[in-house]
Amino acid sequence: MAPAHPTPAALQRDAIDVVVFDAMGVLYSCADDVTGLLVPYLRSHGCVLSGTEIAQLYEQCSLGRMSSADFWAAAGTSGASDEEYCLNHRLTDGVVALLAELDATGVRLVCLSNDVSEWSKLLRERFGLGEYITSWFVSGDIGVRKPDPAAFTTVCRRLDVIPERMLLIDDREENVTAARTAGLQALRFGTPPLSTMEQLRKELRPW
Known part of the structure; x- marks a missing residue:
């Protein structure tokens, strides 16, 4: 029991x-930082992936299977950076x-x-x-x-x-x-x- x-x-x-x-x-x-912060930030930097695709990429990155730089690249962003994104928290x-x-x-x-x-x-x-x-x-x-x-x-x-x-x-x-x-x-x-x-x-x- x-x-x-x-x-x-x-x-x-x-x-x-x-x-x-x-x-x-x-x-x-x-x-909910993915929905509340990450998705809007990605959209403002040119990402056109679906919410589901973004969540999947984020999960892989949050498991250490890709770097944050690789994440920004895979999400198709332009000018996105760790420092700028983290300012939203x-x-x-x-x-x-x-x-x-x-x-x-x-x-x-x-x-x-x-x-x-x-x-x-x-x-x-x-x-x-x-x-x-x-x-x-x-x-x-x-x-x-x-x-x-x-x-x-x-x-x-x-x-x-x-x-x-x-x-x-x-x-x-x-x-x-x-x-x-x-x-x-x-x-x-x-x-x-x-x-x-x-x-x-x-x-x-x-x-």
Whole structure:
């Protein structure tokens, strides 16, 4: 029988050594970056591929099977660049305050993200998130995307931490479910009762 899915009230905070943040929809405000940011950017740079074709190309790039330069070329763009595209992203309101608050407690902060390697690096450097988040597990680097269980086992293995001592914060239900099945504690952000970063801060404040 599958383990019961813990509610926020059931978090075992004293058993959490690592908080694992998703990027899109948690650290950064746009949850669906492909539809909301990437497709419009591509269209503005001459891409005529269908939405489905763009999504397929993006998935391959986010699995590390092509570079971002190869992605722009395959999408048929003119003048597109990593730097210009990444300027479209914004931090989620209140996320830096939450990271600083958690960091002060001594809990380890990491990120597990489905993203293109080059874009992830540019974004975390632009926003200075490396000050708080010590390890980045990006699908373009590790070759696997959530909700594949291998994404969670990769984090556990590389950090040498058992799943039960990790808390995932993600905006996608399928990722939260997969994390819980893999043994992690998990919270879904972006929907009630955790719709805002301030609500998440209050939920985690006993730390």
